[in-house]
Amino acid sequence: MLNISDTLETLVTELSRLPGIGRKTAQRLSMFIIKQPREDVEKLTLALMDIKDRIKFCRVCCNITEDEVCRICCSEKRSRSIICVVEEPQDVYAIEKTNEFRGLYHVLHGRISPLEGIGPDDIRVRELIYRLEDDPESKIEELILALNPTVEGETTILYLSRIIRPLGIRISRIARGLPIGSDIELADEITLAKAIEGRITI
């Protein structure tokens, strides 16, 4: 295709680097931005710069925050004896929405995947171990591993439980299984098999 404008081409290239955005979508977004009033584009630009300048990672749980320590970690109402470990910040919001969990979080920012060159040092495992082992103020007794049910998520769960078990902290993982309201006879065999594997004593 003929390159109409280098400026446009630069924007399209940059936008298409975003996850889930292909070249076609990037072109559409660029055309939309061109037609927007200047002040709207300024607002967008400012929001983008702000997020880079102001958002940091919480010193304790590695979640994103505007402060040194995030609001959850600071809150007096949260239990300090239990940590829920998740892959990404958006998982924190998903669990917070349930209003069921009153403990603290730890955000790994990824999962172990040698294929993509991601080892334990490339995600926030050291920070987690520090909280469990070295932090003098730590009162952690239990860890819930709430990672995705993918091969990489499973590996990260197995790896974490392997290195954390010697610390004498109770470890559990979130159950996988049947969605609420579904009948056993309608569930597919994989979901059923996992539900049976993750059964709990009553």
Next chain:
Amino acid sequence: MLLRNLTLRNFRNYAGQDIIFNPRFNFIHGNNGEGKTNILEAVSFVSYGRSFLGSAEADCVRFESDDFDVSGVYENEIGNLYDVSAGYIKSLKKKTIRLNKEKVNRYSTEIFGKFPVVFLSPHSLNITYGNPAERRKFFDMLIAQTSRLYLDLLKDMVRVLKQKNALLKNQLASKAYSREDFMNLLETYNKSLSKLSSEIVYRRLRFLEEFIVYFRKSFGFLMAADDEPCIDYDSELFDEGKPMKFQVSGIPAPDEIKRKYEDMMKLRSGLEISRGVSLVGAHRNDYLFTLRKKGSFTGGSVEFGLKNFASQGEHKTFVIALKLAEYHFLKDKLGNSPLLLLDDLLSELDHGRVSKIVSHLMDYGQIFLTATDLTYDNELKRFYGSNEISYFNVTAGKVKS
């Protein structure tokens, strides 16, 4: 299951072709290289989204075109119709499969095993002649069509293996991890891999126990009854490297297999680290075909490993028996008759065996047969009524019926 019709567009040497099939017997004839097998290949695309010959999609696109489309309408035993289509765009490297016009996203759960097809072609001889991967592929596909759980276990194992191999390679090539991290990760992958491998091996053994009955039945129908064929599972886990005669010793529990795998992985881990590649797991197992011949001199029986001892004819008989057993196994398990596709089957077989096969074809559902000529037509007509056979003459990517 019946395939009522098939449409090919820019597929192989077909520019555009509509074919309406006979519910019983479809005789596709023409000279070699005119496009007979391409029709069967198109059927494999609408059955399970891939070429039964293992061809890349890009190679199936017609000369000077960018995309192909094949579509067909299936009818099941109770008259429900399913419209399946498979398309591929070369420039975008994009394959799309549609079921009743809707895009199939999780192909393995939505289509796999729904439109069963059994292919018997010269290519099938790879099952006995080829390397262990060919045999694993044949049996894995067969088991997976009847168990989605098995398919899932296989997919997970492939992924875990890729990750473990990447770990070993990264460490060997550039010491990517600290010694402690590396050992912990390796143990983690070994744990997953032993679990997955044991589940897979257990299911393969259970499958073989059932399948061997089907297989011996098909084999007995093709060969003298005093030859007993066996399929043994060959794994490093059993009997210090000797193939496992599970018919005799029974099937070990998954936990027992898992423990054996864990021990074996510990034992070989030094070698795995120094070579930078995974050496233990269900992905390295094989199926052994043997023929137990009753010796007339000794009164005892002699066992022949098919790979080393059998004649061309015995290989072929073995493969035909495997395929016919596959048909009956799938039919029983899925409650649904597969299509039977016989590509160039009759050309190299002796007349006696062909007559035997032809006389039993009525036991099968819808059949598609390719041949260079109509040699066996008279034989077929003894079993099929005139409206039960349709003829398709193929010349240069055009079909005349």
